[in-house]
Amino acid sequence: xxxxxxxxxxxxxxxPLLERFVKESNPHIICxxxxxxxxxxxxxxxxxxxGYDFIEFVGEKSYNGVAILSKIxxxxxxxxDVLDYGHKRHISVAFDTKIGEVExxxxxxxxxxxxxxxxxxxxxxxxxxxxxxxxxxxxSLAQKKKNxxxxxxxxxxxxxxxxxxxxxxxxxxxxxxxxVEKLNKMQESLDFIDxxxxxxxxxxxxxSWWSYRAADPLGANKGRRLDHIWATPSLxxxxxxxxxxxxxxxxxxxxxxxxxxxxxxxxxxEAF
DNA sequence: ATGGTTGCTTGGCAA
Numbered sequence: 010x011x012x013x014x015x016x017x018x019x020x021x022x023x024x025p026l027l028e029r030f031v032k033e034s035n036p037h038i039i040c041x042x043x044x045x046x047x048x049x050x051x052x053x054x055x056x057x058x059x060g061y062d063f064i065e066f067v068g069e070k071s072y073n074g075v076a077i078l079s080k081i082x083x084x085x086x087x088x089x090d091v092l093d094y095g096h097k098r099h100i101s102v103a104f105d106t107k108i109g110e111v112e113x114x115x116x117x118x119x120x121x122x123x124x125x126x127x128x129x130x131x132x133x134x135x136x137x138x139x140x141x142x143x144x145x146x147x148x149s150l151a152q153k154k155k156n157x158x159x160x161x162x163x164x165x166x167x168x169x170x171x172x173x174x175x176x177x178x179x180x181x182x183x184x185x186x187x188x189v190e191k192l193n194k195m196q197e198s199l200d201f202i203d204x205x206x207x208x209x210x211x212x213x214x215x216x217s218w219w220s221y222r223a224a225d226p227l228g229a230n231k232g233r234r235l236d237h238i239w240a241t242p243s244l245x246x247x248x249x250x251x252x253x254x255x256x257x258x259x260x261x262x263x264x265x266x267x268x269x270x271x272x273x274x275x276x277x278x279e280a281f
Numbered sequence: 282a283t284g285g286t287t288g289c290t291t292g293g294c295a296a
Binding site: 022072120124164220221224262264 | 294
């Protein structure tokens with residue numbers, strides 16, 4: 010079962026690219042961030058036409074917005090307004106597998122603005138508080154034995170080789186020590202496994218985002234790994250493969266993020 | 282500390 014995370018940066022504008030992606034990968038579940046569409050205008054019919062009968066979403070005008078498209082039935086949809094900012098940055102669902110129920114949380118963590126100083130930049134303050142909230146949320150889950158996947162645009166590249174230059178980006182929001190430390194603490198809350206790093210050693214560069222602003226970020230391969238798919242240790246044996254669809258950054262009218270995907274082997278064979 | 286580009290929306294914000 011393939012599960013995808015993609016910051017699509019406007020779902021309606023990117024529908025043709027989403028269609029191309031579905032033709033290439035045909036995943037069971039696609040989690041989107043930055044849909045940038047209010048619920049009344051969500052392109053439900055277009056999404057269903059791609060083969061996704063079970064769709065959950067929450068959006069707002071111009072900014073943020075998250076969605077989950079699925080080929081298998083979803084239950085327990087939940088939307089959390091993290092810290093009551095009114096931003097649509099979280100949606101979760103659950104689904105059944107042969108190893109039991111899996112809870113899936115799709116997050117769009119705040120980017121945090123440009124200045125890595127909470128006194129000068131409220132957006133950075135929001136980002137740090139958002140991650141603290143996530144740590145606390147997962148730490149305080151009543152049922153610790155749940156199977157949980159959390160994924161999304163975390164807007165943090167935590168490891169040295171998750172950015173093109175560790176030294177040059179230490180003061181750049183997305184790679185500063187304070188946010189990396191907080192993300193690591195959040196990861197420790199439920200011992201989440203970074204599924205892509207199961208297959209790509211920490212010594213190897215791995216990115217999921219390339220700036221729009223830089224001259225030729227893809228050619229120079231100056232990227233960052235801002236998107237992540239994490240799973241609780243209970244799911245580790247199910248993780249068989251992880252991919253980054255780098256080619257989608259070179260598409261016509263691309264998102265600045267590309268789809269990332271993890272293959273979990275926990276579907277009933279008969280189901281497909 | 283800026284600048285650079287993109288998307289939504291049509292001036293300016295967010296990324």
